[in-house]
Amino acid sequence: MKSNIKFFKKSKILPVDEFFKNVLYDKNFGYYTSKLPFGANGDFITSPKISFLFSEMIAIWLISTWELFGKPKNFNIVELGPGDGSLTKVLLKSFKQFPEFNSIKKIFLYEESDYLKKIQKKNISDKKVSWIKNFNTIKKGPVIFFGNEFFDALPIKQFKRKKNSILEKNYKLDKNYKVKEVFYKALKNDIKILKSYKSLKKLHFIELPKLGFQELKKMTKKISKLTGCILIIDYGYLKSNNRNTLQSVMRHKKNSLLDNLGKADITSHVNFDLLNEFFLKNSLKVSNVITQKDFLKNMGIVERAKIVTKKMKFAEQSDLYLRIKRLLSPSSMGELFKVILAYKFNKNNFSGFK
Numbered sequence: 412m413k414s415n416i417k418f419f420k421k422s423k424i425l426p427v428d429e430f431f432k433n434v435l436y437d438k439n440f441g442y443y444t445s446k447l448p449f450g451a452n453g454d455f456i457t458s459p460k461i462s463f464l465f466s467e468m469i470a471i472w473l474i475s476t477w478e479l480f481g482k483p484k485n486f487n488i489v490e491l492g493p494g495d496g497s498l499t500k501v502l503l504k505s506f507k508q509f510p511e512f513n514s515i516k517k518i519f520l521y522e523e524s525d526y527l528k529k530i531q532k533k534n535i536s537d538k539k540v541s542w543i544k545n546f547n548t549i550k551k552g553p554v555i556f557f558g559n560e561f562f563d564a565l566p567i568k569q570f571k572r573k574k575n576s577i578l579e580k581n582y583k584l585d586k587n588y589k590v591k592e593v594f595y596k597a598l599k600n601d602i603k604i605l606k607s608y609k610s611l612k613k614l615h616f617i618e619l620p621k622l623g624f625q626e627l628k629k630m631t632k633k634i635s636k637l638t639g640c641i642l643i644i645d646y647g648y649l650k651s652n653n654r655n656t657l658q659s660v661m662r663h664k665k666n667s668l669l670d671n672l673g674k675a676d677i678t679s680h681v682n683f684d685l686l687n688e689f690f691l692k693n694s695l696k697v698s699n700v701i702t703q704k705d706f707l708k709n710m711g712i713v714e715r716a717k718i719v720t721k722k723m724k725f726a727e728q729s730d731l732y733l734r735i736k737r738l739l740s741p742s743s744m745g746e747l748f749k750v751i752l753a754y755k756f757n758k759n760n761f762s763g764f765k
Contacts (some may be wrong), residue, residue, distance in 0.1 A: 415588050418672060420439045423584045427657075428622055430582045431566035431677055432497075436523055440673050443524040444666075445565075456663075457560050458703075458744065459642070462734040465718070466501030468710040469557065473502070474512050475762040476555060476640070482511070485551040486641075489519045489543075489630075491558035496520075496531035503537050507600065511704070519543045546629055552637025553756075556630045559644045562686075563678040566622040570597055570605065571616050577602050586648040590669045598606075610684045616653040617678060624689060631693040631753070640697075640754035644703060647681030656680035682718065683749050690753035698752040700763045704745030707738060709763045 416438050418433045419425060425433070435442045458465040477486050493499055499518060504638050506513040518540045522528050529543055546554075569580040571594065577592040579601065585591055597605075604619065630641055659666040661675035670678065683700045690697045701709075716735055720728040739745040752761060 415584060415590055415672060419584050421485055424581050426568055427582065428566040428568045429581050430590075431657075432622065433446060434672050435564070435566065435677060437673075438525070441524075442673050442676060444526045445673070454750075457494060457497075458748075459494065459501065459559065459740060461737055462731065463501050464712055464715055464731075464735065464740055465707070466498045467505055467575060467715060469498065469559075469705055469714050470502045470505035471710055472642070472762050473516075473557075474506070474509055477516075479758060479761060480553050480638070480756065484515050485517075485553075486512075486515055487519065487549050487552065487554040489515050489521055489554060489556045490547070491521050491551075491626075492558060492561035492564060493520045493531055494527070494560075496534035499531075499535055499540065503535070503540070517541075519546075519549065520545075546633050549633060549637070552634075553639035554633055554637050555639050556634075556641040558642070560644050560646075562620070562623055562643055562681050563628065563647070564676075565620060566677075567623070567679045568601065568619040568621050569617070569657075570601070570619065572614070575616075577605065590672075608685060608688055609689050610651040610682075612649060613670060614653055616655060618682065620679075620685075621681070627689065628693065631635070631690070631695055634753075634755050635694060638755050640752055640756065641690075642750070642752050643681075643686070644706070644748060644750050645681045646744075647683050647749055649683050649700060649749065651682055651684045654680075681749070683751055686751055690751075695755055696759065697755040698759070698761065700749050700751045701764060702746045703748035703750060704739045704741065706750040706763045709765055712738070733759055 418430065418437065419617050421434065432576065433441070436444065438444055453712045473488060490499055502518070516539065520531060520540065520542050522531065522542060567735045570577050571580070577597045579597040580683045581593050581595055583593045604621070605611055605617060605709060634640065657668055657677065659675045662673055666675040687697050687700065712735065716731060721730055723731065737743045752764060
């Protein structure tokens with residue numbers, strides 16, 4: 412229990428988002444800075460690791476978006492939280508089939524963890540890929556931001572309404588080094604933010620992705636200046652609700668939220684209703700939110716699988732179709748994962764959203 416003290420640093424009381432930011436991203440003890448969380452030997456598996464066809468569909472979407480924008484000579488792709496680099500690796504391979512696009516595209520990887528950067532650099536060797544800590548180097552557009560399971564990994568704030576007041580949930584380290592939750596009156600600035608969103612007004616328990624909004628604000632500013640879009644694929648819900656969605660996973664199994672701090676993954680479900688409202692507030696247009704199943708089917712993943720499996724042995728075919736089933740099945744990732752597109756452009760006929 413005494414090990415918990417390292418996540419509090421100077422303060423013995425921290426808001427939920429600050430506490431979990433330390434747990435996940437602390438340079439010495441954070442979850443994302445000390446172990447590889449992805450894959451069978453990790454704690455969870457993401458879509459690019461389930462099947463290369465997921466990444467191929469993203470590649471096709473990016474190329475079709477470039478065509479929709481009129482085949483500009485400057486075209487920037489920013490992957491948000493690239494994991495172990497699996498998706499970008501497939502993108503690079505796929506882009507080689509399209510020489511005109513391949514010659515002009517620039518890929519930027521936006522990664523917080525130095526540990527994961529090292530792994531990404533081992534998996535990706537391409538001079539047109541660069542790692543960035545901010546978006547200042549992108550001077551000419553359009554710019555396309557893409558994040559798969561990026562937003563759910565950004566710590567959130569939690570509040571509750573009690574009569575006429577709004578209280579913020581904090582974590583406190585007690586005398587026995589146990590982490591306990593306590594509620595204090597929310598800061599005026601946070602109350603102002605909460606009241607500005609219609610989708611949060613009737614809730615008794617509120618989750619606010621303040622850190623996530625700060626990240627998205629940087630992207631919306633860049634898009635407003637250069638044109639472009641943000642494509643987010645993540646698990647979450649369509650209508651604001653009163654649920655506490657914080658969850659922890661370790662070795663592919665549920666973990667008690669405050670156990671194994673720094674050794675287990677902690678995420679929250681994405682509120683797509685709130686995301687939609689955020690983008691509109693920041694002067695971007697927003698497509699209808701659709702399921703991952705519909706997006707991947709619209710992009711042609713089933714047809715692509717039929718072509719790919721023609722050259723495969725039966726066991727390989729079975730394995731691939733099981734993986735696709737996991738991506739598309741309503742009982743698995745197909746409907747739990749949603750896709751949202753926010754953009755600044757005069758057309759709205761983006762692939763995948765028909």
